[in-house]
Amino acid sequence: MRPLAHRDRLNRRPLLRENQARQEGRKMRIRVFEPRDEQAVVQLWTECGLVVPWNNPHRDIERKLKVQPEMFLVACSEPDNRIVGSVMAGYDGHRGWINYLAVLPEHRRKGIGTRLMNEGERCLRAAGCPKINLQVRSTNTSVLAFYEHLGFKSDDVASLGKRLEADE
Numbered sequence: 001m002r003p004l005a006h007r008d009r010l011n012r013r014p015l016l017r018e019n020q021a022r023q024e025g026r027k028m029r030i031r032v033f034e035p036r037d038e039q040a041v042v043q044l045w046t047e048c049g050l051v052v053p054w055n056n057p058h059r060d061i062e063r064k065l066k067v068q069p070e071m072f073l074v075a076c077s078e079p080d081n082r083i084v085g086s087v088m089a090g091y092d093g094h095r096g097w098i099n100y101l102a103v104l105p106e107h108r109r110k111g112i113g114t115r116l117m118n119e120g121e122r123c124l125r126a127a128g129c130p131k132i133n134l135q136v137r138s139t140n141t142s143v144l145a146f147y148e149h150l151g152f153k154s155d156d157v158a159s160l161g162k163r164l165e166a167d168e
């Protein structure tokens with residue numbers, strides 16, 4: 001058996017790194033999206049693999065700014081205002097929805113995704129929303145652990161969609 005001090009050092013190093021990361025994450029400001037953020041947010045979504053050919057991210061932003069824009073949130077560093085994360089929440093009167101949750105790869109595992117989700121949830125609760133739904137692409141199953149960590153459970157449903165407006 002290794003001496004206790006040595007085992008402590010081995011165990012504590014990752015914990016210190018984790019605490020440091022959490023501290024960095026807490027420094028990020030969560031605020032409502034502003035029009036000046038558009039390019040940075042589209043860049044963020046592109047880097048995070050959320051931009052697909054059938055959704056034009058600029059049109060998605062334009063549409064969101066017309067419906068509950070106060071539920072479109074970004075995480076940014078201070079004082080340089082660099083966008084590092086986003087979440088788009090919305091309440092349709094029956095369910096709350098989460099879209100475009102993203103954190104830049106170099107800022108992940110600092111608690112920023114959790115803070116964005118908590119703030120999105122706070123907005124939805126304030127609007128009277130009883131349940132949050134979200135969809136995960138079948139090619140993106142690695143994100144499931146994150147949502148489970150936040151208390152989300154897989155629903156026994158088939159997800160269907162019908163396009164009303166082509167973005168391509």
Ligand SMILES: CC(C)(COP(=O)(O)OP(=O)(O)OC[C@H]1O[C@@H](n2cnc3c(N)ncnc32)[C@H](O)[C@@H]1OP(=O)(O)O)[C@@H](O)C(=O)NCCC(=O)NCCS
Nearest residue numbers: 048101102103108109110111112113114136143145146149
């Ligand atoms: C999903 C995402 C937003 C998470 O952001 P994040 O800031 O790294 O999340 P957090 O730091 O708040 O993670 C909280 C906890 O969730 C779990 N978690 C997060 N990412 C995980 C991963 N890749 N694998 C396993 N667990 C993970 C961990 O339990 C983590 O806590 P820990 O770091 O103390 O272990 C980020 O990975 C991302 O932008 N992914 C690409 C875009 C995407 O897929 N968005 C969702 C579309 S449905």
